[in-house]
Amino acid sequence: MDRIRIRGGNALNGTIPISGAKNAALPLMIASLLTDDTLTLENVPHLADVEQLIRILGNHGVDYTVSGKRLATHATSGRTIHFTARTIVDTTAPYELVSKMRASFWVIGPLLARCHKARVSLPGGCAIGTRPVDLFIEGLQALGATIDIDAGYIVAEAKGGLVGNRYTFPKVSVGATHVMMMAASLAKGQTVIENAAREPEVADLAACLNAMGAKIWGAGTSTITIDGVTALSGARHRVLPDRIETGTYAVAVAMTGGDVTLEGTHSDLLQTALTALGDAGAEITDTPNGLRVRRNGGGIRPVDVVTDPFPGFPTDLQAQFMALMTRSDGVSHITETIFENRFMHVQELARLGAKISLSGQMARIEGVPRLVGAPVMATDLRASVSLVIAGLVADGETVVNRVYHLDRGFERLEEKLGACGAEVERISG
Numbered sequence: 001m002d003r004i005r006i007r008g009g010n011a012l013n014g015t016i017p018i019s020g021a022k023n024a025a026l027p028l029m030i031a032s033l034l035t036d037d038t039l040t041l042e043n044v045p046h047l048a049d050v051e052q053l054i055r056i057l058g059n060h061g062v063d064y065t066v067s068g069k070r071l072a073t074h075a076t077s078g079r080t081i082h083f084t085a086r087t088i089v090d091t092t093a094p095y096e097l098v099s100k101m102r103a104s105f106w107v108i109g110p111l112l113a114r115c116h117k118a119r120v121s122l123p124g125g126c127a128i129g130t131r132p133v134d135l136f137i138e139g140l141q142a143l144g145a146t147i148d149i150d151a152g153y154i155v156a157e158a159k160g161g162l163v164g165n166r167y168t169f170p171k172v173s174v175g176a177t178h179v180m181m182m183a184a185s186l187a188k189g190q191t192v193i194e195n196a197a198r199e200p201e202v203a204d205l206a207a208c209l210n211a212m213g214a215k216i217w218g219a220g221t222s223t224i225t226i227d228g229v230t231a232l233s234g235a236r237h238r239v240l241p242d243r244i245e246t247g248t249y250a251v252a253v254a255m256t257g258g259d260v261t262l263e264g265t266h267s268d269l270l271q272t273a274l275t276a277l278g279d280a281g282a283e284i285t286d287t288p289n290g291l292r293v294r295r296n297g298g299g300i301r302p303v304d305v306v307t308d309p310f311p312g313f314p315t316d317l318q319a320q321f322m323a324l325m326t327r328s329d330g331v332s333h334i335t336e337t338i339f340e341n342r343f344m345h346v347q348e349l350a351r352l353g354a355k356i357s358l359s360g361q362m363a364r365i366e367g368v369p370r371l372v373g374a375p376v377m378a379t380d381l382r383a384s385v386s387l388v389i390a391g392l393v394a395d396g397e398t399v400v401n402r403v404y405h406l407d408r409g410f411e412r413l414e415e416k417l418g419a420c421g422a423e424v425e426r427i428s429g
């Protein structure tokens, strides 16, 4: 099993190209199930989750070809992949595939819309909470689907096709919003989704669906209106930059000090988190090449944050921000409101000397003057990278075990950090 070894102490200086967003690429790839034509996606990141989803889609009959080269040092390094689901050969998404990745459950929307039936295993993904699927079930039922649970599978059917309706989510869900948009695109009549997720990835999916011939308005706001169409065509769409990768490297620079341009990304994707980073002492400016993040001198100030759906502070940056706060000049509080079990990095950060106490969904972090390298264990995707960030300033050597979590969401992490002066290497085996 691969590990990452970090020798702390170097400031980060240089340029980091930001990849296409994992959390946009996944629903966009799934949208290829909605048409028998070719959907071409540009700027697709090279990640374990993307490869896994390619396998899952292949099981349903989606062929793919890759074109375009990967340039190591430029923001446009992502691949162009052409996905074609000429016919759907299987409407079952089996446990062996779906259990590895949360987003794979989302195939339920397009399968139901196009084939009027789907049998999809209950999902896996990061173990950060119970992560139920009740909102998907209720939403699809509102569009006329009948849904049963059978031996760990959701069995959904819509005889005669889905029918548009008005549905208000009782709670904001990114995944359920993606699924409702995809399903309603091929439903009869109009669907109005209230209390929809407003994440940029939702708007990106809607833009792609509209390029395929869908009629969607309001994505990116909490009310989305979809006029169903009878068929969707192929399209070409560029995956938007990864805001969580952007935020992660911005936190890393705030942690180590230095001056880094995050190439190919911009501040609109991440305003609340960047404000918090600014409050902590980083200087952040939009430039024509991307986002410039600096911290030259001065300490890290303590900042309280509360995670919230977009445009709030993203839960996917909570662990990284906590790593930063372990070195602040005071006491900060971080409250996690999205997932009930997303503090598994706390005990690993403590191995490096962090002082963190937990009370329910709130962590109290008392900044310490130094962290000391140690072996630590990655527990989920974002928790893993928080340990890398801490390792960048820890004295001596930090070894992060179970790196496969990192590979789900961070493309060429050690290369990108290494190019800016960090001592980070992958130890294989």
Ligand SMILES: CC(=O)N[C@H]1[C@@H](OP(=O)(O)OP(=O)(O)OC[C@H]2O[C@@H](n3ccc(=O)[nH]c3=O)[C@H](O)[C@@H]2O)O[C@H](CO)[C@@H](O)[C@@H]1O
Pocket: 022, 023, 024, 026, 102, 103, 129, 130, 131, 132, 133, 134, 135, 136, 137, 171, 172, 173, 174, 175, 176, 197, 309, 315, 316, 338, 339, 340
């Ligand atoms: C691949 C992807 O894009 N993953 C992101 C997506 O996950 P994901 O789409 O799984 O997250 P959701 O927005 O659905 O989850 C938000 C909250 O709603 C709850 N919920 C969700 C569905 C449901 O049927 N019932 C229910 O109670 C969840 O348990 C959680 O407490 O959004 C999360 C919140 O920004 C991010 O952390 C993930 O990185």
Ligand SMILES: C=C(OP(=O)(O)O)C(=O)O
Pocket: 023, 101, 102, 103, 124, 125, 126, 128, 316, 381, 382, 409
């Ligand atoms: C939680 C995440 O992913 P997933 O929803 O796929 O588990 C994440 O991207 O941080």
